[in-house]
Amino acid sequence: MTKILYFLLFLIIFLIALVFSLLNLDPVKIYFYKGHGIELPLALVLTLELLAGVVIGYSVRLLRYMKLSSECNRLRKELALAEQEIETMEADLE
Numbered sequence: 001m002t003k004i005l006y007f008l009l010f011l012i013i014f015l016i017a018l019v020f021s022l023l024n025l026d027p028v029k030i031y032f033y034k035g036h037g038i039e040l041p042l043a044l045v046l047t048l049e050l051l052a053g054v055v056i057g058y059s060v061r062l063l064r065y066m067k068l069s070s071e072c073n074r075l076r077k078e079l080a081l082a083e084q085e086i087e088t089m090e091a092d093l094e
Contacts, residue, residue, distance in 0.1 A: 021047075 004084035021043035028045055 024042040024046070026042050027039045028042050029037045029039050031046060
């Protein structure tokens with residue numbers, strides 16, 4: 001049931017994006033350096049901006065994940081050492 005809902009949601013968003021793209025085919029000029037630029041359809045420019053935002057967002061998320069993963073590994077090692085120390089102390093008490 002949820003797969004159908006996700007598909008319907010995707011289809012609705014896709015159709016809205018398609019209509020938006022078809023309504024915004026006017027060319028816009030993008031300048032990169034002092035008078036040097038290219039003309040592209042507005043829909044393409046907006047799509048490229050969206051993709052750049054997604055790439056940047058996922059890059060930041062990946063960096064955060066890598067940092068948390070490293071911290072998790074460090075804490076696991078610390079826990080293993082603490083457990084080993086507890087076992088050693090318990091063995092000394094017996």
